[in-house]
Amino acid sequence: MEITRQVKWSKESVFITIVAIDILLICLVGCLFFCRQNMAVILTICSATAVIALAAFYYSPVAIEVNDEALVVKKRIGTRTITLSSIESVAAFTPIPMLRNQRVCGSGGLAGYWGWFKEPGVGTYFAYYGNNADCFLLRLKNGRQYVLGCQDSEPVIVYLSEHIANKQ
DSSP, rough: OOOOEOOOOOOOHHHHHHHHHHHEEEEEEEEHHTTTTTTHHHHHHHHHHHHHHHHHHOOOOEEEEOOOSEEEEEEESSSSEEEEEGGGEEOOOOOOTTTTTEEEEEEEEEEEEEEEEEEETTEEEEEEEGGGEEEEEEEESSSSSEEEEEETOOHHHHHHHHHHHHOO
């Protein structure tokens, strides 16, 4: 059996992404217009823009796929595969960005939510989601934790829970 669900960004994430892209474009155009004589400034702004864009495209989640062997987070560039045998538990989870969790390193809305976060009662986890209402928490046997999110995540949670129960 295979389940594939798309990741849909929240309104906040869409807004943050649009504003961030606008700011980066304004900085680039302003830099090219006002700093034509200073190549170091132009290269710095262009490099920073490229790093931000590449990070957003590399980590931004697009879909969650679950099959008989693994859970696969499909990103704009590449995938992150978690074998089902490495999953200890799964549960519905609603992270609350900027209220109770701390972003250690990652994006709090630019091209979705991705990166390392720390939350009281849960600890540190890596996130790949677009809307906090669609999330679930995966705890792996090696101690790592992931918060993943996709549209209609309930069938994914049920499938993973059944798989874990059948393996015990």
